[in-house]
Amino acid sequence: xxxxxxxxxxxxxxxxxxxxxxxxxxxxxxxxxxxxxxxxxxxxxxxxxxxxxxxxxxxxxxxxxxxxxxxxxxxxxxxxxxxxxxxxxxxxxxxxxxxxxxxxxxxxxxxxxxxxxxxxxxxxxxxxxxxxxxxxxxxxxxxxxxxxxxxxxxxxxxxxxxxxxxxxxxxxxxxxxxxxxxxxxxxxxxxxxxxxxxxxxxxxxxxxxxxxxxxxxxxxxxxxxxxxxxxxxxxxxxxxxxxxxxxxxxxxxxxxxxxxxxxxxxxxxxxxxxxxxxxxxxxxxxxxxxxxxxxxxxxxxxxxxxxxxxxxxxxxxxxxxxxx
Amino acid sequence: xxxxxxxxxxxxxxxxxxxxxxxxxxxxxxxxxxxxxxxxxxxxxxxxxxxxxxxxxxxxxxxxxxxxxxxxxxxxxxxxxxxxxxxxxxxxxxxxxxxxxxxxxxxxxxxxxxxxxxxxxxxxxxxxxxxxxxxxxxxxxxxxxxxxxxxxxxxxxxxxxxxxxxxxxxxxxxxxxxxxxxxxxxxxxxxxxxxxxxxxxxxxxxxxxxxxxxxxxxxxxxxxxxxxxxxxxxxxxxxxxxxxxxxxxxxxxxxxxxxxxxxxxxxxxxxxxxxxxxxxxxxxxxxxxxxxxxxxxxxxxxxxxxxxxxxxxxxxxxxxxxxxxxxxxxxxxxxxxxxxxxxxxxxxxxxxxxxxxxxxxxxxxxxxxxx
Ligand SMILES: Nc1ncnc2c1ncn2[C@@H]1O[C@H](COP(=O)(O)OP(=O)(O)OP(=O)(O)O)[C@@H](O)[C@H]1O
Ligand code: SF4
Ligand SMILES: [Mg+2]
Numbered sequence: 001x002x003x004x005x006x007x008x009x010x011x012x013x014x015x016x017x018x019x020x021x022x023x024x025x026x027x028x029x030x031x032x033x034x035x036x037x038x039x040x041x042x043x044x045x046x047x048x049x050x051x052x053x054x055x056x057x058x059x060x061x062x063x064x065x066x067x068x069x070x071x072x073x074x075x076x077x078x079x080x081x082x083x084x085x086x087x088x089x090x091x092x093x094x095x096x097x098x099x100x101x102x103x104x105x106x107x108x109x110x111x112x113x114x115x116x117x118x119x120x121x122x123x124x125x126x127x128x129x130x131x132x133x134x135x136x137x138x139x140x141x142x143x144x145x146x147x148x149x150x151x152x153x154x155x156x157x158x159x160x161x162x163x164x165x166x167x168x169x170x171x172x173x174x175x176x177x178x179x180x181x182x183x184x185x186x187x188x189x190x191x192x193x194x195x196x197x198x199x200x201x202x203x204x205x206x207x208x209x210x211x212x213x214x215x216x217x218x219x220x221x222x223x224x225x226x227x228x229x230x231x232x233x234x235x236x237x238x239x240x241x242x243x244x245x246x247x248x249x250x251x252x253x254x255x256x257x258x259x260x261x262x263x264x265x266x267x268x269x270x271x272x273x274x275x276x277x278x279x280x281x282x283x284x285x286x287x288x289x290x291x292x293x294x295x296x297x298x299x300x301x302x303x304x305x306x307x308x309x310x311x312x313x314x315x316x317x318x319x320x321x322x323x324x
Numbered sequence: 325x326x327x328x329x330x331x332x333x334x335x336x337x338x339x340x341x342x343x344x345x346x347x348x349x350x351x352x353x354x355x356x357x358x359x360x361x362x363x364x365x366x367x368x369x370x371x372x373x374x375x376x377x378x379x380x381x382x383x384x385x386x387x388x389x390x391x392x393x394x395x396x397x398x399x400x401x402x403x404x405x406x407x408x409x410x411x412x413x414x415x416x417x418x419x420x421x422x423x424x425x426x427x428x429x430x431x432x433x434x435x436x437x438x439x440x441x442x443x444x445x446x447x448x449x450x451x452x453x454x455x456x457x458x459x460x461x462x463x464x465x466x467x468x469x470x471x472x473x474x475x476x477x478x479x480x481x482x483x484x485x486x487x488x489x490x491x492x493x494x495x496x497x498x499x500x501x502x503x504x505x506x507x508x509x510x511x512x513x514x515x516x517x518x519x520x521x522x523x524x525x526x527x528x529x530x531x532x533x534x535x536x537x538x539x540x541x542x543x544x545x546x547x548x549x550x551x552x553x554x555x556x557x558x559x560x561x562x563x564x565x566x567x568x569x570x571x572x573x574x575x576x577x578x579x580x581x582x583x584x585x586x587x588x589x590x591x592x593x594x595x596x597x598x599x600x601x602x603x604x605x606x607x608x609x610x611x612x613x614x615x616x617x618x619x620x621x622x623x624x625x626x627x628x629x630x631x632x633x634x635x636x637x638x639x640x641x642x643x644x645x646x647x648x649x650x651x652x653x654x655x656x657x658x659x660x661x662x663x664x665x666x667x668x669x670x671x672x673x674x675x676x677x678x679x680x681x682x683x684x685x686x687x688x689x690x691x692x693x694x695x
Contacts, residue, residue, distance in 0.1 A: 136418065223461040226453060229414055230473035230524070231445035234438065240472075244463040320508045321462055 004324040008312075012305045019301045023294045024065050033057075034288045037093075054079050055092055068294070088298065089291025093284075098295035101280065106299070108178040109265060109276035115192055116199035117254075117261070124204035125250060128211025132246075133238055135216060143208060150205030155264060159198045159271040167194065176272040195272045203261070210253055211246065218245030247318055255311035259304055359430070360387035361564050362411070362532055367424035367434075369406045369415065369588075378636045380406035382588035383424075385667070388581075390531065393558060393565040395579035395596065397572060397611065401633050403588040404568045408534045410434075411566075412449055413441045429531070446473045450525035452535040456517035460509040466493070466520055467505045474527045492523040496553060515546035522553060529561070536568045551578050572615045576600055584608050587634050587644035590667050594675030604670060604677045606651040609686060643680065655680040 035052040036043070052058050056067060070076060071087035078090040081097070088098040131143040166172045174190035181188040218224065219242045227241040265278035277296055284292035316322045369381035381403040388394045396404050409415050410422050413433065426433040428449065433441060453459035461469055470492065471485035480488070486505065493501035496519040509517055518538060525533050535554065539547035555578045558565050567579060575582050575596050582599050584592040584607065592605035603609045610629035631648040634640055642661040646652050652660040659680050667678040677683070 222453060222455070222458040225414055226451070226459045226469075226524075227461070227472075229412060229445055229451040229453075231442045231447060231477065231528075232473050233442065233476070236472065236476075241461055241464070244461065319463060321510050 001324055008309050012302070012309075015305055016298060016301055020068070020294060020298055021065060023297050024061065024068070024290075027290050027293065028061050030288070034092075034290055037288050051092065088295040091284075091289050091292045093287045093289045094292070098291045101292065102277065102295050102299055105275060105277050105280045107180065108274050109269070109278060111178065111181065111188065111192055112195055112199075112265065112268060112274060112276060113261065115196045116203070119196050119200040120204045120207055121254070123200055124207025125211045127204070128208045128250075129215055129238070129243065129246075131208060131212040132215035132219065135212070140212075144212070147205040147208040150201050151209070153202050153205075155198055155202050155267050156271045158202060159195070159268070162198055163194060163272070173197075176274070178274045178276070195268055195274065198271075199264075199268060203257075207250070207253075211250055214246040214249035215242060217249070218242045221245055244318065248315065251311060251314055251318065255308060258307045258311075262300055262303065358389065361390045361429060362566070363387040363425070363427040364407075364411070365425040365427070367407065367410060367426065368422070369403065369410050370421045371419055372421070373419075373637075376637045379588050379639060380636060381410065382639075384585070384588065384590055386583050386590060386593060388532070388564050388566060390564050391558070391562040392581065393555070393567055393579045395567045395569055395575040395582045396585060397569055397575055397582060398585035399570060399611075399629075399633050401636065402585040404570075404585055405536050406588075407585075408451070408536045408566065408568050411534060412445055412451065413438070414451070446530070447477055447528040448530055449532045449534065450528060450530040452518075452521050452525050452533060452538045454537040455541045456521040457509065457514070457541075459521060460517065460524075462509060465506055465508055470505070470520075470524050470527055477528065488527065489523070492526050493520065495526065495557075496520075496523045497549075498523070514542050515549060518542060518546075518550050519553065522550070522557070526557065530563060532564045532566065533558075534566045534568070537570070538567075539574065540569070540571070547574075548577075554578065572600065572611060584611070587636065587639055589644065589678065590676070591645065591678045592676065593667075594673065598673075598675060604675065604683060604686065605679050606649050606681070606686065607645050610648075643678070651679075651681055651686070654685065 035048060035055055035057055039048050039051055049058075056064050059067075067076060068089060071083060071085070071089065073085055075085040075087050076083055081090060083090055083097045083099070086099060088102070090097050091101060094101060127143050127147075131140045131147075134140045163176065167175055173194050174187075176194040177191040179187040179191055219238070221242070224237060224242045224245075227237045232241075262278075265276065266282060268274070269276045269279040270282070277299055280292065281296040281300075283289075284296060312324065316324045364387065365385045367381055367384045368379070371378040371380060384403070384407060386394065396407065398404055406415070410420075411426050411428075411433065413422070413436065415422065417438075422434060424434060428444065433444060436444075460466075467486055467489055470489040471480075471482075474480060474488065475482070475485045478485075490501045490505050493505060498504055498516055498519055504512070509520065512520060518541075521538070533554075538554065539550050542550060551574060554565060554567070557563070565578075567574065569575065579596040581594065582592075582596045583590055584599070584605065586607050592599060592603065592608045599608065600612065603612060607629070614626065614628045629648055630650075634644050634647070640647055640661070642659070642663055643649070643652075643665050646660040649660065663680070665678040665680050667676055669676050670683050
């Protein structure tokens with residue numbers, strides 16, 4: 001157990017090092033000059049050189065990377081500004097340290113991800129189990145049809161239509177947007193409702209289909225027949241015995257999908273005007289804001305590593321044959 | 325007495341219970357006259373598949389008394405498991421159609437729904453499956469799997485149920501049961517796992533245990549131990565045992581009676597000792613010729629039955645065994661290929677058989693038969 005955590009932790013550090021190095025390299029390979037962009041209209045050669053120096057762009061790439069790493073662990077200076085560890089850099093575009101920008105934006109993305117995941121899993125898995133248990137009957141066919149329609153939807157399309165109808169036309173839901181959960185929980189919930197529902201409709205559909213087939217597969221296992229042969233009522237047979245087998249499959253799928261969800265967060269945040277990490281990543285790329293790009297990429301990578309570790313832990317909890 | 329092929333294995337479980345396997349002497353008289361515990365009549369199991377309807381069991385009848393062991397034997401695909409599952413209605417109801425009567429203690433189980441059957445499953449009739457590794461849930465502890473149904477049925481508390489599970493594990497010879505009850509199936513060896521399955525079957529003190537190839541997945545020494553265990557438990561508690569197997573060695577070791585199945589039908593039935601010593605059906609003869617014995621010359625007379633079991637989607641007309649039968653020329657005309665032989669008693673005996681050949685026409689088998 002302890003060994004596992006240690007291995008996982010070292011692995012994560014290694015992954016993050018590689019990710020940050022690759023981000024640096026990619027950015028360096030780009031033909032654009034970020035100093036030129038933040039210099040503005042009245043740019044003199046002197047001020048350009050000044051900016052380039054304070055951004056650290058006049059030093060070799062290896063040195064820049066080293067300074068970055070040093071900042072992460074020990075903090076560093078940007079001219080007069082002190083950026084405390086873990087310092088992911090200083091955005092000259094935003095005139096703000098990367099860490100504090102990320103800290104500002106992260107809760108919005110986290111709210112979106114956690115809320116949508118909960119909804120996707122409960123709705124998708126719940127209806128998937130229901131469809132499996134009623135397979136071949138009317139309810140199964142209806143659920144499968146709805147799931148098919150849902151899965152063919154796109155977040156931006158559904159989001160825009162739903163927003164127009166449910167919010168603008170009929171006023172059934174509050175305007176989407178992010179409010180801090182601590183400042184106004186009610187407003188936070190209301191603003192997240194439409195994004196959550198939209199994401200759930202699009203992704204839960206896949207989970208309905210996936211859970212349905214995982215459950216049907218599990219139902220055919222011999223130990224499920226043993227449970228029946230013992231005289232256990234159907235509810236226990238399905239939900240305690242068969243479902244445990246299906247759960248591992250669903251969890252595997254969810255682990256794989258986390259990365260995909262992260263990618264689709266870009267579209268979701270843009271569609272619903274939520275200022276989260278994904279939107280920050282998009283603007284940073286447009287502005288060639290290297291420190292900010294590195295920061296968002298590292299946050300995304302950390303998110304994936306942490307989630308995968310959590311999924312592995314869940315595996316070990318569900319299946320006693322899995323050793324950590 | 326029919327000597328067991330397993331005589332040479334020493335088992336510490338219940339070595340003294342061997343005497344009780346003796347086929348006839350302790351169970352005739354009063355018991356035989358009593359209404360059978362289980363009477364299966366004209367049982368049919370059909371599976372609807374894309375290729376058509378599979379006739380897995382086709383008009384099967386047999387009965388079983390308390391305290392007796394009936395072995396059901398036959399090649400793979402002959403409908404043995406389908407029969408065992410049909411008794412408790414365990415087939416997937418979406419795919420299987422079951423007809424006929426399954427009378428257990430006066431009640432027709434085939435007429436009961438899932439809810440009605442639940443009252444019998446695990447409590448009065450218990451199943452032991454072939455491969456305990458797949459038949460036990462890998463996700464739940466032994467305690468959970470042994471006590472779940474028991475607690476529901478008896479209302480016992482967690483601790484009481486656990487105590488009972490530990491008792492049952494001890495009874496089937498699992499060392500250190502109080503500790504092992506908390507473990508998972510994968511932490512047991514194959515033989516121990518099969519004992520756990522048997523302990524599970526004993527939780528509800530059943531009157532009938534249906535064991536579907538309980539030893540097939542195990543190596544020979546462990547097989548003998550498990551059979552000893554089953555026979556010992558039966559002698560102790562007087563339960564009836566329906567033992568499904570394709571191993572004639574198992575039959576000679578533990579069964580009182582034997583039912584030989586071919587293509588979903590019974591072809592020969594009777595006291596195990598008599599059937600094995602003097603088979604009356606060409607298929608039984610074929611089965612006996614194809615098994616090695618400990619006593620006979622190992623290289624002699626080992627001849628598998630020619631051909632392969634019939635396609636149950638399109639079984640042959642007449643006697644299903646006729647394409648493989650070396651005796652059919654001795655039957656007049658083409659009766660074997662046109663007329664289904666009735667499963668009827670042989671004159672002056674408890675034995676039944678389905679063959680057009682005159683009784684006693686089969687020459688005595690030499691050497692290779694299990695004796
Ligand atoms: N669920 C099912 N769907 C379709 N056909 C089935 C199903 N279960 C069994 N069968 C068919 O029914 C026939 C009898 O099967 P059964 O499992 O009873 O054989 P068996 O005598 O137990 O053989 P084995 O020794 O291999 O266990 C076989 O031909 C099998 O293919
Ligand atoms: S009825 Fe004919 S084919 Fe069938 S077993 Fe008897 S002799 Fe052989
Ligand atoms: Mg079978």
